Amino acid sequence: MAKIIFSRKEFEKRIKLSKDVEEKISLFGTHLESINENEIELEILPNRPDLFSFEGFMRSFSAFLGKNTGLRKYKVNSPDKNFKVKIEPSVKNVRPFTVCAIVKNLHFDDTKIKEMIDLQEKLHTTIGRNRKKIAIGIYPLEKIKLPIRYLAENPEKIKFIPLEADREMSGIQILQKHPTGKEYAYLLEKYDKFPVFIDANDKILSMPPIINSHETGKVTNQTKEVFVECSGWHFDTLKKVLNIIVTTLADMGGKIYSMELNYDKEKLVSPDLSPIKMKISVENINKLLGLELKDQDLKKLLPRMSFDYTKNKVSIPAWRTDILHEVDIAEDVAIAYGYDKLIPVLPNIFTVGEESKKEKFKRKIAEIIIGLGLLELSSYHLIKKEEAKLMKVACLEVLDSKSEYKMLRPNLLVPTLRILSENKDNEYPQRTFELGKVFSLDKEGKSETKVKESEKLIIASCPDNFTGIKQILNYLMNSLEISYKLKEVIHPNLIEGRAGEITINDKVIGYIGEVNPETLKNWGIKMPFGVLEISLEEIFKFD
Amino acid sequence: MKIQTEEVIKKLSPMERKILPFLKTGFESIISKSGLDEISILRALKFLENKDLIKLKVEKSKIVYLGINGIYYKKNHLPERNLLILLEKNNFLLLEEAKKLSSLSDNEFKVSLGVLKSKALIELKNGKIILNANKTELSKKTLEEQLIDSLPLKEKELSLELKFAFENLKKRKDIIEIKEETGISFELTELGKNVAEAKIDTNLVEELTPDLIKNWTKEKKFRHYDIHAPVPSIYGGKKHFVNQSIEYAKDIWLELGFKEMTGDLTVSGFWNFDALFTAQDHPVREMQDTFFIKDLEANLPSKDIVEDIKNAHEVGISGSKGWGYKWSENEAKKVLLRTHTTILSAQVLAKLRNLKGKTGKYFAVGKCFRNETLDWSHGFEFNQTEGIVIDKDANFRNLLGYLKEFFTKMGFSDVKFVPSYFPYTEPSVEIYAFHKERKIWLEIGGAGIFRPEVVIPLLGEYVPVLAWGPGFDRIIMDYYKIKDLRELYENDIKKLREKKIWIK
Structure with a gap:
């Protein structure tokens, strides 16, 4: 977008401003940013650099209003x-x-x-x-x-x-x-x-x-x-x-x-100021716009966009940079016709709506967990560099981030820890969950981008202990009719002896446990909490 | 009045009943007589006030306490008294001598001299202190001493004499201290007086128990509750408000017969830009605007699609002129966080490439990214809703029809359309919705018909494809009256608990 400022006095020497003219400015495709006693500020779309100057704008806008229409000729x-x-x-x-x-x-x-x-x-x-x-x-x-x-x-x-x-x-x-x-x-x-x-x-x-x-x-x-x-x-x-x-x-x-x-x-x-000729079809334009224009309509409409038109042929000003195809002419026809005069119409075609199975499944999971009174969180997909460092996890990094968020989150535990830490002075108990994507390098080489995206569910119950979080896991798995097993595990963020890998058919789908005091202290969390994080792909095979 | 009195009595809670007999005595004595703690009494008093039985008065008053030095002096006499005692033994003393014997500090000594002189108890002559007071005068406590003995007192209740002493001591270091305290007193209303005098039936049922149910008789009466009394808050589980709004938007598309598209957030430049006819030198492809992922290179899709897209850019396709530059495969292989959900539409078109029926209605609602700072009006993640209609008869007015329908269901029945520009659509349109309360037109999103340079390389032939991708966050912020964009993802649990549910 380019913002340009005109002197209001100079503008009004040629076109008197009124509510109608202001309306026309936006229907011409320029956004009227502001207007005061001395100045008019317009935003010009990047496809029309020929409107960036006062002269260029006035030339085309006057034609749009019906003055000096058609292709402008220069000697x-x-x-x-x-x-x-x-x-x-x-x-x-x-x-x-x-x-x-x-x-x-x-x-x-x-x-x-x-x-x-x-x-x-x-x-x-x-x-x-x-x-x-x-x-x-x-x-x-x-x-x-x-x-x-x-x-x-x-x-x-x-x-x-x-x-x-x-x-x-x-x-x-x-x-x-x-x-x-x-x-x-x-x-x-x-x-x-x-x-x-x-x-x-x-x-x-x-x-x-x-x-x-x-x-x-x-x-x-x-x-x-x-x-x-x-x-x-x-x-x-x-x-x-x-x-x-x-x-x-x-x-x-x-x-x-x-x-x-x-x-x-x-x-x-x-310079070469001879117009560029393009063949167009009235039928194509009507089909694209949903109108029933005749040849003589185009003869009236196209000159208002500073084109000349005779029988299927448009002469395009040599300073227009944006006309690549017939559709570009069609848009100018629509602008000349008036976007405000195009009547919206819903077509009468029958189609069946369908939610993605994955999204439907996620909705169900959320429903089950909300039934337990848990609050859903929604966090950024990026985390801070020092957070990744604190957790000692390798993360994919974005280049030149303008904020302190620079890494793709490797799990949902990082945002959960951040959120619990930021909420340490709010009322307890704080029982939360989040559904979302996490990122890692795709070692199997299955993905086009070499990034493995995986859908995760995290549940945190604070203050709580292993029993409390395991009760939630049991309720969730029972509701889904899935039987799982736990295997004791050493996890860097969980208390030893109170941490387990969750497996289904010997495949690890996540972890469960009580968060250890080192982690709680590192994040400035003052209450103990139980946590579980599982991969949704592993409990539901999407299409 | 009698009926009213009885009605009130029915509703008295056990706690209120307990303090009722002492109401005439005042706050302090309720504490001592009822055996209840201060908080419970305060709460009961508050309830009694709600029932118009008493009028509570909260007043702030200044209380005069002893300061650190004051406490010490109360035990060990004020310095001027010590000096007097010394003089009583000696009648007169040289100044230095007196100072030494009294073991007062410089300051204390100086002050003492001043005080005693002003009370005419001593005289200073030729460097000597001469006692000027008789026995009775000496045995009498000074006003300052009287004040110290009687503290704490309310400042306002000091007698004239003590007030004088108070002013004197205030000037001296840490002898007295003034603290502001909130005190509560109350007054019985007419109704309150009646209730306090009435005979109260203590046999009312407080709580219904399984035992009582079993042995219930008609004669028993319940204590009436004050149903207007406030109760502590509880909070339920619920969806994050952003997700509630997303679900709402999704349901609209499903109702309109659209099929959901999903896909990865990390994508190649090829899909995000090249497939959508965005020239490789377009500013949006710079690191300034887009999050590129370090050290990764994507694979490109099948050769036929890549070749067609390359041609569309370099020399044009189906009568188009293209951008006329040398297309680079490396640029297309960059991995990035998707900048729009429009990429999902491009991928759906590519999937239909080898199918017969190239028709359908698809939608997506999802997160997109841009390299931005984080402040009240900027964020690096945003929500977009995407839709395409692939149909040989679809046209621009249909596009406007779908948009109008969607935004009407989103609560904006008054929409207008103005020309716009996107590299991948032509004609393009910007949608404005009229905000009924603020009485302004809000810019809510862009749409258009995919250019042939987009459709043909992906689909293999030209079929009109209506496409839109309005952002979503402004609508969410407007509904929840959020001014700071960061609030969408700050996850303040208190605010989340209190947020209203999305109902449009």
């Missing part, structure tokens, strides 16, 4: 003699592609400059995947001498004054010392050579995707003409992002000029 002027960028083969393994354009006739003020910087940043963090996939640079043309070269250079040899610095730095120094350089260093540091744009005076314009030059890469409100480049790894997306930038500048009054891109083996011209 792309042919390049002057020097409007060229040479892409040298050295960038191939570093940052292989760039597409560029020139926009003239600009009248920047502080608001417009801020809008462009915001747009650039939003594109970087979303579709640009934090500049990895795409980075954008905008440069004042009056400070640059065309043509331009895009090449990869030894970082020691790259020397320029970056933005927000007061002295010349090398490529390496920028990654080590410049705040922006440090933030994005991981994108370049693995390469021997860093990409740079260099003008005809051999001046460095920028080192993408990190930073522009202070001298040649800073747009001010004196700037009337700009050079725009997008560099990155995904040619098709680069083209669309460039289109988003240049159309936004054009909406501000700019005139777009194309540039000649000289790649090693081919010559291209960018």
Whole structure:
């Protein structure tokens, strides 16, 4: 999600706000986050980066409201003699592609400059995947001498004054010392050579995707003409992002000029604003949406989403990044039709509901135990590192957890001990149970993920002794008509001589016993308690 | 009044009856005369108050006690008395001499001089202390001494003279101590007076026993209980409230004819993301957002599915353009905690791949995970309810129909739909429900129709699949009026015992 803030005054110069318009904003697929006297804050879905700027949003939203509908056309002027960028083969393994354009006739003020910087940043963090996939640079043309070269250079040899610095730095120094350089260093540091744009005076314009030059890469409100480049790894997306930038500048009054891109083996011209054509079928769309639209309905609806439509053919704006398939057009048809006008309908098909046998079994188990007056607990599937340490059990670990919960629980005893410890000042008796999954390494190699997940039941009765907990086990097993045996066992957390393995047909299904004082003390529990933990898989064979 | 008196008498408990004869005497004497402990008496008094027999008065009062030094001085005289006794033997003494002989501390000595001077019992002249009092004056106890002898007393009840002494001693170290105490007194009401004077039948049956049942005669009378009297709490066993709500949601899907899906919480990136057309460079696949499990590599499913999914990502499938990047098997093999129950839907579709009848309605309610901090508004585990409808005639309006039906049964009859975005559905929709009490629209979940890029590689052909996966926790929190997300799993036994049952 990208949050964007517009000036309310500027917004209302074009569209007067009302309850109806506010409603329409959300029906257009943008969430109206907040609105006050000065500002409107919107949340734009990540599939529509073309709406990230004020100009981009107004262009599409006006069409949605019925003003200036259809595909917006922009004139792309042919390049002057020097409007060229040479892409040298050295960038191939570093940052292989760039597409560029020139926009003239600009009248920047502080608001417009801020809008462009915001747009650039939003594109970087979303579709640009934090500049990895795409980075954008905008440069004042009056400070640059065309043509331009895009090449990869030894970082020691790259020397320029970056933005927000007061002295010349090398490529390496920028990654080590410049705040922006440090933030994005991981994108370049693995390469021997860093990409740079260099003008005809051999001046460095920028080192993408990190930073522009202070001298040649800073747009001010004196700037009337700009050079725009997008560099990155995904040619098709680069083209669309460039289109988003240049159309936004054009909406501000700019005139777009194309540039000649000289790649090693081919010559291209960018930007390419010609619409993308897609064949669609009215029937497919109706079937998907549950509507009965006619061809002429689409002729009315699609232009409100800024498409052109003639007889089964949609012309898609060259700045839309989200249209992969006919279904994407179908959604826009539904949006134009109005989600509020789609009448929900339950189909008349007969099906039989069915609860999973495992879940049904678990419900029964819970019912039996609740009958004894026990309280169900529900705890996190992750436990803390020090808890695992305290219990001396090996656990699977998750990477880079943001909380103190870092390990997958190996049993239900850990959460039970934590909960009893946290409840030591609440009224006793505390008789509890929990049903849930525990995790261990799958040594038999049966599971796809190599993790063995097992359904467990734990019962704790506090304060209580062996007799008390065994009574519960007997009641449970009798209710299930299962006969079990106990075998004396040494268990690290149970009192020796008061601990047993529970077996069915010689297969161990769990343990039962009185928790030993060491464990109670370690966890700060002041009452004795009896506990049993069993594997449900072993007492019920699921399908 | 008479009838009322009789009614009350019928209900008097044995304890109340026991203290009744002493009611006129006051709290202290009830303790001594009834032979009951203070707590029982207090309880009985409380019950008598409930029956309007007495009016209890709780008052806080300041009680003056002896302090540590006070207790000592009471035994060994106040320092000024010691000095007086010394002077009585010597008539006058040099200051240092007096100090030495009296064996008082600096402070005590200084204070004593001050006190005695102010009482005009001594005079100081040229470094000498001269006794200025006669025998009678000397034999009389000072006010301070009188006070020390008579403590403890209520501050408010001190006589004027003692009050003066009290103020003096208060300034001196640890001689007296003031404690605030709560005292109870009571007053009989009119009704209370009547009851206290009435003759009380002590032959009422208190507790019915097997013996009494056997020998029951009509004449016997029960003591009447005060049915309004409070009783101690008891607690039953019950399901955890989160599980109660999950069960409720499950029952709705079962009523609507859906079949339950279950599966593991640890899954591969392949099922969780790739099968759902989530590009491998999508931010959700970073460690920032998802719990990856250390040191594990999953196996991928059968080759045909893997190949189809790879194609869907790289070059597209059935007229789609795909994401246009190089798909990596290693990325798909990462093991993680599932981020949505939608993975269960993907697995069900793959199971139907080789079957003839590719149709069905499935649901799941289950735990999902995201790498999050833990605070009042964030948690790393959440509940999601998942559903899919696989049917050649299923459409977007049907999807809205199922959602509306489900949320109506969840207690939100007023829902609205707005466009949304998920990588694996198109069209996509966000559901908002109107909260009747708070009068706001709550965002309660997302849904859509699976993209062909999801369905075709899994199912082997395109059949519309309606899918939804709204989160659940906000609804639970709203119902239980929980503001802090951590409360869902804090397992405070007291709170769990007192929580209401989920009934919608």
